[in-house]
Amino acid sequence: MIPAMWCKNLGLVMLATLIITNVFLRCETSQRAGYSMQQIENRLTDFVETPITYDHSLPDTRQTRVIENLYRAAVIMDSLFLEQVYSKNPQIKAELEAWDTEKGRATLTLFNIMFGPFDRLEHNQPFYGNATKPPGANYYPEDMTTDEFNQWIESHPDVREMCTSEYTMIRRENGDLAAIPYSEYFHERLSEAADYLRQAAQYADNPSLRRYLQARADAFLSNDYYASDMAWMELEDHLIEVVIGPYEVYEDQLFNYKAAFECFITLRDPQESEKVERFASYLIDMERNLPIPDQYKNFDRGLDSPIVVAQEVFSAGDTKAGVQTLAFNLPNDERVRQAKGSKKVLLKNVNEAKFSQLLRPIASRVLAPEQQSFVSFDAFFNHVLMHEMSHGIGPGYIVVDGRKTEVREELRETYSTIEECKADVLGMYNNIFMIEQGEFSQEFENQVWSTFLAGTFRSVRFGVNEAHGAGNAIIFNYLLEKGAYRYNADQQTVEVNFDTIYDELESLIHKILMIQATGDYQGAAELIEQYGAMSPTMESLVEKLDDLPVDIKPVYEIHERMGE
Numbered sequence: 285m286i287p288a289m290w291c292k293n294l295g296l297v298m299l300a301t302l303i304i305t306n307v308f309l310r311c312e313t314s315q316r317a318g319y320s321m322q323q324i325e326n327r328l329t330d331f332v333e334t335p336i337t338y339d340h341s342l343p344d345t346r347q348t349r350v351i352e353n354l355y356r357a358a359v360i361m362d363s364l365f366l367e368q369v370y371s372k373n374p375q376i377k378a379e380l381e382a383w384d385t386e387k388g389r390a391t392l393t394l395f396n397i398m399f400g401p402f403d404r405l406e407h408n409q410p411f412y413g414n415a416t417k418p419p420g421a422n423y424y425p426e427d428m429t430t431d432e433f434n435q436w437i438e439s440h441p442d443v444r445e446m447c448t449s450e451y452t453m454i455r456r457e458n459g460d461l462a463a464i465p466y467s468e469y470f471h472e473r474l475s476e477a478a479d480y481l482r483q484a485a486q487y488a489d490n491p492s493l494r495r496y497l498q499a500r501a502d503a504f505l506s507n508d509y510y511a512s513d514m515a516w517m518e519l520e521d522h523l524i525e526v527v528i529g530p531y532e533v534y535e536d537q538l539f540n541y542k543a544a545f546e547c548f549i550t551l552r553d554p555q556e557s558e559k560v561e562r563f564a565s566y567l568i569d570m571e572r573n574l575p576i577p578d579q580y581k582n583f584d585r586g587l588d589s590p591i592v593v594a595q596e597v598f599s600a601g602d603t604k605a606g607v608q609t610l611a612f613n614l615p616n617d618e619r620v621r622q623a624k625g626s627k628k629v630l631l632k633n634v635n636e637a638k639f640s641q642l643l644r645p646i647a648s649r650v651l652a653p654e655q656q657s658f659v660s661f662d663a664f665f666n667h668v669l670m671h672e673m674s675h676g677i678g679p680g681y682i683v684v685d686g687r688k689t690e691v692r693e694e695l696r697e698t699y700s701t702i703e704e705c706k707a708d709v710l711g712m713y714n715n716i717f718m719i720e721q722g723e724f725s726q727e728f729e730n731q732v733w734s735t736f737l738a739g740t741f742r743s744v745r746f747g748v749n750e751a752h753g754a755g756n757a758i759i760f761n762y763l764l765e766k767g768a769y770r771y772n773a774d775q776q777t778v779e780v781n782f783d784t785i786y787d788e789l790e791s792l793i794h795k796i797l798m799i800q801a802t803g804d805y806q807g808a809a810e811l812i813e814q815y816g817a818m819s820p821t822m823e824s825l826v827e828k829l830d831d832l833p834v835d836i837k838p839v840y841e842i843h844e845r846m847g848e
Contacts, residue, residue: 317413317414318401318410318411318412318413318414319391319403319411319412321386321387321390323411324387324390324391324394324411325390327394327403327405327411328390328393328394328397329833330405330833330834330835331397331833331834331835331836331837332641332833332835332836332837333836333837333839334637334641334836334837334838334839335839335841336596336597336598336633336634336637336838336839336840336841337633337841338551338595338596338597338633338841339551339595342523342551342595343523343524343551346487346488346489347487347488347489347523347524349484349487350484350487350488350493350524351524351549351597351842352846353480353481353483353484353487354480354481354484354524354526354528354547354549354598355549355597355598355842355843355846356480357477357480357481357484357528357547358528358547358549358598358599358600358601359600360473360474360476360477360480361477361528361529361545361546361547361600361601362600362601362604363473364470364473364474364545364601365399365544365545365546365600365601365602365605366399366400367422367470368421368422368423368535368542368544368545369399369400369421369422369535369605370400370401370402370417370418370421370422371422371426372415373399373400373401373422376395376400376401376412376413377392377395380392380395380412391411391412394411395412397605397606397837398411398605398606399604399605399606400417401413401415402417404605404606404607404746404747404750405606405745405746405747405834406747407747407749408749419537419538420536420537420538420539420542421535421536421537421542422453423453423454423535423536423538423541423542424454424538425454425455425456425461428454428461430538430539432461433447433454433461433538433539436460436461443463446463447461447463448539448541448693449463449465449541450530450533450541450542450543450616451465451466451467451507451509451530451542451543452464452465452466452507452542453466453469453542465507466507466530467504467505467506467507468507471505474504474505475504475505477501477504477528478501478502478504478505479501481497481498481500481501481504481528482497482498482501484497485497485498485501488524490519490520490521490522490523490524492515492518492519492520492521492522493519493522493524493526495515495518496512496515496516496518496519497526499511499512499515500512500515500516500528500529503529504529509529509530509615509617510617510619510620512529513614513615513617513620514620514623514624516614516615516627517615517620517624517625517626517627518624522552523551523552524549524550524551524552525548525550525551525552525592525594525629526547526548526549526550527546527547527548527612527614527629528546528547528548529545529546529547530543530544530545530546531543531544531546531602531614531615531616532544532546532602532603532616533616533692533699533700534602534700534750534751535602536697537697538697539696539697540692540695540696540697540699540700543616544601544602545601545602546599546600546601546602546603546604547598547599547600547601547603548596548598548599548603548609548612548629548631549596549597549598549599549842550592550594550595550596550597550629550631551594551595551597552592552593552594553593553594553595553632556593556632557591557592557593557594559593560591560593560630560669561590561591563591563669563673563718563723564590564591564673566717566718566721567625567673567676567677568583569717569721570673570674570677570710570714570717571583571677571678573713573714573717574677574678574710574793574797575790575793575794575797576794576797576798576801580679580797580798580801580802581678582677582678582679582680582681584622590627590628591627591628591630591669591672591673592627592628592629592630593629593630593632594629594630594631594632595631595632595633596631596633596634596838597840597841597842598840598842598843599838604838606746606750606835607746607750607752607834607835608634608638608835608836608838609631609634610630610631610634610635610638610668611628611629611630611631611635611668611669611671611672612628612629612672613626613627613628613629613672613673613675613676613707614626614627614629615627618680618681618690618692621676621680622680622681625676626675626676628669628672628673628675628676629672630665630668630669630672632665634836634838635661635664635665635668636661637836638742638835638836639661639664639665641833641836642742642832642833642834642835642836643659643664643735643738643739643742644659645832646738646739646741646742646829646832647659647734647735647738649828649829649832650738650741650776650777650778650825650828650829651734651737651738651777651778651779652772652775652777652778652779653777654779655730655734655779655780656734658730658731658733658734658735659731659734659735659738660731660735662728662731663715663728663731663732663734663735663736664735664739666715666724666732667711667712667715667732667735667736667739668711670710670711670712670714670715670718671707671708671710671711672707673711673714674706674707674710674711674713674714675703675706675707677710678706678710678797678800678801679691679797679800679801682694682800682801682802682803684802684803689803691703691800691803694803694804694805695799695800695803695805695808696805698805698808698809698812699808700751701751701754701755701758701808701812701816702755702796702799702800702808702811702812703751703800704751704752704754704755705754705755705756705758705759705796706755706793706796706797706800707755708736708755708756708759709759709789709792709793709796710793711736712732712733712736712789713789713790713793715728715732716729716732716786719732730780730782733780733782733785734780737760737769737778737779737780740756740759740760741822741825741826741829743755743756744756744757744760744818744822744826745826745829745834746834746835748816748817748818754812754816755816757815757816757817757818757819757822758792758811758812758815758816759792760819760822761815761816761817761819761822762788762792762815763785763788763789763792764778764819764821765815766784766788766791767781767784767788768780768781768784768785768788768789769781769785771821776824776825776828777825778821778825795811796811799811
């Protein structure tokens with residue numbers, strides 16, 4: 285016979301177990317709320333798996349060892365960026381890896397694409413769980429407001445530089461805000477990445493590459509990236525074009541202050557790079573050609589601005605989240621740009637993949653039939669080139685109310701959208717300028733206009749909450765309003781008005797550059813509010829593309845080979 289007290293205790297245990305189990309199930313169900321299986325599958329079909337290969341005949345044995353060590357360091361950038369995006373990302377990833385069901389595996393795949401549980405193509409809507417993504421990502425306390433931050437640095441001017449630095453995390457300490465350097469906050473993983481860079485440097489026969497890798501390893505531990513950015517600009521006669529560290533500030537949607545970790549491992553394409561290098565000599569002429577008064581032009585910026593065409597081997601971190609990068613223009617440090625300019629690296633194999641997998645099918649649906657023949661890979665690739673070159677011209681350091689400052693700091697969270705919009709309008713403008721210089725034939729002009737218009741719908745499908753998409757929305761809606769683009773409602777197609785497009789583009793360029801030159805935050809916000817949204821015309825055209833992939837999902841050959 286079981287004693288009555290045992291029965292009573294057993295009943296209490298069973299009751300407690302039932303309560304705990306129900307609580308756990310409710311928590312689990314709540315955590316797993318989000319997209320249905322069908323929604324997850326639909327989103328995954330938006331990313332078409334595409335092999336990313338490179339020419340193995342280019343690197344020798346020692347260079348291959350460099351690449352392998354760089355790859356190991358790049359994988360660490362993935363983990364660092366994952367934590368920068370959202371504080372709970374490591375925990376959520378572990379949950380998804382343990383959720384061994386069809387939906388769990390599909391959700392994990394989408395999580396890895398998006399670097400978190402938020403759908404980057406749908407205004408960061410959660411697809412797993414029901415949390416809202418903090419606008420400041422994980423760079424700031426989730427409950428911190430912009431007013432609190434601004435008031436803190438105004439009342440503590442001695443910490444302003446640290447708090448607004450691209451390379452610090454903001455946390456609460458004893459009720460106050462505090463800036464923690466990346467080198468301290470991510471010390472263990474940055475130390476490991478630094479070790480891999482030093483191992484890579486041991487195999488680097490090129491002195492300038494060795495110097496950059498050693499300097500960047502030091503920067504990971506000192507939090508001072510200036511010397512290594514300068515060393516990157518001084519790379520010479522090198523095959524391996526690598527950049528690794530914290531760069532872009534798009535993930536910080538509170539202020540656009542904080543830089544995200546990323547990496548590109550690429551191999552220079554010798555023939556293509558030689559062909560485009562001569563374009564760099566036109567940068568000062570492009571600056572002179574800007575449609576703003578000379579007093580706002582930036583003639584002091586360094587003109588050592590190499591252009592590289594490369595084959596991507598691997599990318600990591602910020603650049604791999606959601607939409608894949610076609611090219612990059614670095615560094616972002618205005619001190620380096622003033623002294624050395626910037627370097628433009630175009631990823632030709634990624635461009636080729638996106639043109640064939642995405643742009644061609646889009647153009648066949650949204651462009652007027654008579655303009656579809658103008659869509660070409662050369663126009664697509666040359667726009668990417670001019671887009672990146674155009675980041676390197678125009679206002680950088682400016683003076684506002686007698687105070688020397690930077691465009692980035694004055695425009696705050698609007699900066700990324702305005703800067704990407706600037707690079708795209710100047711990309712077209714400078715391609716026309718190159719026609720005038722005799723670098724391209726006159727017949728190339730219609731290709732410039734039509735290919736960019738088709739490409740607009742590739743960009744806005746990424747979401748107009750993202751800087752590139754919002755910038756394209758501004759261009760499309762502005763030029764449509766001015767009659768430079770014409771919409772055929774019956775056919776649901778759009779076309780370029782070749783007679784007016786140049787003049788209307790020039791007026792938009794003037795508006796954007798003057799916002800930057802004067803640090804006009806209000807003007808930037810108003811331009812984005814008026815034009816930077818998905819207009820009804822744009823929506824009707826985007827709807828025609830629902831069954832087409834939105835972007836590629838890179839399958840890296842080196843990732844498979846290294847057994848990761």
